[in-house]
Amino acid sequence: MNFWKIAWRNIEQRALASSLTGLSMALGVALMILVIVIHDVTVDQFENDAEGYHLIVGGSKGGDMQLVMTTVYHLGKPLYPIPYSYYKRFVDGDFAPYVQAAVPYCLGDSFHHEDFQFRVVATSADLFNKISYGTYDDGSDKRYEFLSGGSFHDGHFFEAVIGSTVARQTGLGVGDTFQPTHGISTRGDKHQDFTIVGVLAPTGTANDRALFANLEGFYLLEGHALAPEEESASPTAISSDHTDHHHVDSSDPNRGMQPLPEDQREVTSILVVCKDSFGAMILDNKINKGKDRVAQAVAPREVVTRLLDGIVGPVRVVLLVLTTLIIIVAGISILVSIYNSMSERSQDIAVMRALGASRTAVMAIILVESILLSLMSGIVGVLLGHAVLGLAGPVVEAQAGVVLKFWQFNWQEGLLVPGLVAFASLVGFLPALTAYRTDVAKTLGSGR
Amino acid sequence: MILKLENVRKSYLEPNGEKLPILDVEHFSLGRGEQVVLQGRSGCGKTTLLNCLAGLTTVDEGSITINGHDIVRLPEVSRDRFRALHIGFVFQTFNLLQGFTALENVLLGMTFTGQKPDVSRAETLLDNVGLSHRLTHKPAALSVGEQQRVAVARALSNRPSLLLADEPTANIDPAHQQQVIDLLRDSCRRENIAMLLVTHSPEVSQQFERVETLEQVNRAVAGIAL
Numbered sequence: 001m002n003f004w005k006i007a008w009r010n011i012e013q014r015a016l017a018s019s020l021t022g023l024s025m026a027l028g029v030a031l032m033i034l035v036i037v038i039h040d041v042t043v044d045q046f047e048n049d050a051e052g053y054h055l056i057v058g059g060s061k062g063g064d065m066q067l068v069m070t071t072v073y074h075l076g077k078p079l080y081p082i083p084y085s086y087y088k089r090f091v092d093g094d095f096a097p098y099v100q101a102a103v104p105y106c107l108g109d110s111f112h113h114e115d116f117q118f119r120v121v122a123t124s125a126d127l128f129n130k131i132s133y134g135t136y137d138d139g140s141d142k143r144y145e146f147l148s149g150g151s152f153h154d155g156h157f158f159e160a161v162i163g164s165t166v167a168r169q170t171g172l173g174v175g176d177t178f179q180p181t182h183g184i185s186t187r188g189d190k191h192q193d194f195t196i197v198g199v200l201a202p203t204g205t206a207n208d209r210a211l212f213a214n215l216e217g218f219y220l221l222e223g224h225a226l227a228p229e230e231e232s233a234s235p236t237a238i239s240s241d242h243t244d245h246h247h248v249d250s251s252d253p254n255r256g257m258q259p260l261p262e263d264q265r266e267v268t269s270i271l272v273v274c275k276d277s278f279g280a281m282i283l284d285n286k287i288n289k290g291k292d293r294v295a296q297a298v299a300p301r302e303v304v305t306r307l308l309d310g311i312v313g314p315v316r317v318v319l320l321v322l323t324t325l326i327i328i329v330a331g332i333s334i335l336v337s338i339y340n341s342m343s344e345r346s347q348d349i350a351v352m353r354a355l356g357a358s359r360t361a362v363m364a365i366i367l368v369e370s371i372l373l374s375l376m377s378g379i380v381g382v383l384l385g386h387a388v389l390g391l392a393g394p395v396v397e398a399q400a401g402v403v404l405k406f407w408q409f410n411w412q413e414g415l416l417v418p419g420l421v422a423f424a425s426l427v428g429f430l431p432a433l434t435a436y437r438t439d440v441a442k443t444l445g446s447g448r
Numbered sequence: 449m450i451l452k453l454e455n456v457r458k459s460y461l462e463p464n465g466e467k468l469p470i471l472d473v474e475h476f477s478l479g480r481g482e483q484v485v486l487q488g489r490s491g492c493g494k495t496t497l498l499n500c501l502a503g504l505t506t507v508d509e510g511s512i513t514i515n516g517h518d519i520v521r522l523p524e525v526s527r528d529r530f531r532a533l534h535i536g537f538v539f540q541t542f543n544l545l546q547g548f549t550a551l552e553n554v555l556l557g558m559t560f561t562g563q564k565p566d567v568s569r570a571e572t573l574l575d576n577v578g579l580s581h582r583l584t585h586k587p588a589a590l591s592v593g594e595q596q597r598v599a600v601a602r603a604l605s606n607r608p609s610l611l612l613a614d615e616p617t618a619n620i621d622p623a624h625q626q627q628v629i630d631l632l633r634d635s636c637r638r639e640n641i642a643m644l645l646v647t648h649s650p651e652v653s654q655q656f657e658r659v660e661t662l663e664q665v666n667r668a669v670a671g672i673a674l
Contacts, residue, residue: 001552001559013547351543354504355602356532356560358525441499444539 003361007369014341021337022377025330029381029416030388032323036410037389039316041403043308049073049205050300051134052141053103054280057090057287057297058082058269064298065307070107071269072300073206074119077184078107082295084265090272095286098279101130104267106218109180109191111211113170118163120180120211122218125151128161131271133203142203149174149198156253157217160194163208167199174199180213182223191221192255204403219260226264272297331427334373338366338431349435350443363436370428371421378420382413449513450609450642451478451501456510457668458493458500470496471507472668476660478610481640483633485653488662494646497662498612501644502535503527515609532560536603536641538613538632542595544587550574550598551583557605573601577631593624597631604635611636613645617652629655 011018050072058067062079070078089095090102106122128151132141147167152159162172172178176196182188194213202208218224274280280299287297342349349362357365390406397403458471470493478484488494499505501512503519511518515534519527536557544553551570558565574580577597579590587595596616603611613632617625629652636643645652653659 001555001565005552006556006559009545009547009552347543348545351539351545352556352560353528354502354531354537354539354543355557356528356606358528358560360525361528361560441496441505444499444504444543 003365003368006365007372010369011373017337018373021333022373024333025327025374025377026381026384028323028326028330029378030385031326033382033385033413034388035319035323036412037408040410041408046304046308048134050304052132053271054274055272055283055297056269056300057272057295060293060296064303067269067298068300068303071105074210078268081266081268084262084267086295087267087270090270095283098274098283099272100275101126101273103127103131103271104215105269106215107268109182110184111178111180112186116169118166118209118211120213122213122215124215131273133205145201147199147201151198152214157214157220158194159197159214161198161200161212162196163200163210164202165208166211172196216259219265220257225260228264331423334370335427335430338370342431342434346438346443349438350440353440359436363432366432366435367425367428371424374420374424378416449477450480450515452513454511456507456512458496458507469668471666473666476665478642478644481642483636483643483656485656485659486644486646486662487653492662493666494662495614498614502537502612503531533606534609536608536611538599538603538616540615540618542599544595544598546587549584549586550579553598554602554605557602561606570605573604577601592620596620596628600631607639608641611641611643615646617649
């Protein structure tokens with residue numbers, strides 16, 4: 001018989017009270033696990049979403065947070081656009097020497113399916129070919145892959161690629177068409193339809209919940225072109241929707257339309273992959289400190305970190321404080337449970353003392369009991385927390401794109417065990433002290 | 449000599465602050481393997497004397513030498529360990545731990561000696577008291593007589609030099625009282641353990657060669673309001 005077994009027998013003897021107090025602590029621990037893991041997964045998700053490029057360039061009217069939220073997470077109202085000519089500076093202009101790839105984004109349209117709303121991102125095939133969406137543990141780039149189909153075909157303006165979540169939730173697939181809605185409201189006008197040519201493999205980023213339309217087709221949609229400059233008006237730019245009404249070949253994938261002239265184009269933002277981080281610094285400087293500042297460049301990682309530190313971090317602290325309070329309350333209930341049982345157990349303690357147990361031995365037995373109960377509750381709580389993660393994972397992934405798995409562990413969970421031992425020792429101290437002070441002779445019914 | 453008391457005095461503090469002498473034993477001794485009955489009226493200090501002998505209660509003065517060790521001089525921790533190793537205790541109310549099986553109750557008696565509990569000895573002891581078929585039963589599943597037999601096995605678990613039995617048959621029906629007395633006497637004889645047995649029962653007392661009356665041993669009795 002060691003102290004652990006004696007303590008276990010004591011717990012067994014008060015099975016109902018022990019189970020209830022243990023359950024309350026297990027729930028507290030489970031909540032803490034959920035807060036820790038979900039926070040970490042969310043932070044990873046947020047940070048991963050902003051991986052793969054050095055800078056995001058967007059309109060100067062608006063905050064950097066808004067630029068990142070609209071471009072990376074497809075949330076909120078897009079910033080005022082910048083001229084296409086500005087984008088061209090990254091392609092073949094003065095910024096080009098520092099640039100490895102520059103991918104234009106035109107934002108503002110959406111697609112609605114039943115209760116779901118998805119953002120439509122107009123972009124070029126470079127997004128899938130030249131940009132990664134983060135890195136694997138071995139440092140290699142995560143490249144976009146297709147579950148089916150592939151990227152836009154050259155010269156096919158009205159083609160689109162959809163994210164994996166969009167495909168799953170709408171049932172759309174390669175060969176299907178969809179009509180983007182002008183603006184992000186359901187009340188916007190429907191545009192011409194786009195044909196889906198590819199479904200992206202899951203990336204675990206916000207792009208899983210977006211539809212990527214070919215930029216060339218997007219420019220040709222109603223309301224997306226700037227008014228032509230008189231002197232440079234292209235003879236190929238036609239009517240409001242640039243359709244050559246004189247001769248439309250039904251087999252023409254572009255529906256008789258010609259590309260929109262560059263002077264009538266704008267972009268909402270540009271994802272910029274620089275040749276190196278030094279180039280990123282130079283570009284950042286040139287864009288943000290130029291005299292005629294028409295655009296701003298932001299390092300998405302910095303903005304995301306600021307966002308997380310500023311909003312998500314404090315929320316996490318609040319949640320951790322709340323769950324800690326839950327655990328403390330549960331711990332106090334363990335204290336009360338053991339303490340209340342001390343009077344009925346004083347006889348047992350006195351008997352153990354009569355059998356040779358020292359005061360410190362009976363004190364240790366009570367402490368071990370408290371530790372054992374807390375540890376078991378902690379283990380049940382950890383398993384419960386991860387079970388909830390595992391069970392809720394598919395639903396959360398479908399709704400929010402956040403990937404939760406049963407085995408997603410966090411190093412901070414490792415602190416729970418010694419933390420619980422220390423806490424249990426503290427909680428068990430008062431009843432243990434009562435055991436220490438038990439008057440053996442009086443309790444055993446000493447007479448005269 | 450296994451037990452020797454010299455000039456042991458113990459008093460309790462009354463609510464009015466005055467000291468009430470409860471024990472005043474000039475001399476009392478017990479030989480190795482000797483079996484002695486101690487009898488006396490209720491409240492004359494029998495249990496206090498047993499508690500003092502077990503080191504559960506400290507005395508005001510005097511010496512209590514057990515197996516050559518004056519336990520009065522021992523610090524509490526050493527006294528606890530000494531008690532575990534050298535003194536067996538059988539209580540009137542058995543005092544088995546309800547959450548533990550019969551075997552575990554006996555093993556519990558070995559837990560505080562600082563040595564690994566000897567499971568085979570515990571099983572043998574329970575076999576000796578006729579409970580080999582009740583090892584895994586908890587006290588609630590045992591009869592009163594069986595519970596006291598478990599208590600006897602537990603008291604003998606560490607091969608003590610001295611067994612203190614505080615009215616061990618008081619809660620047992622007459623039909624089983626003799627079984628318990630026989631069990632105690634035989635067990636102590638077999639292991640050469642000295643026994644000091646407190647009892648009110650004349651039937652029990654008359655079976656022992658040496659019977660002491662506390663009124664004769666304890667000079668403080670005269671001052672105790674009975």
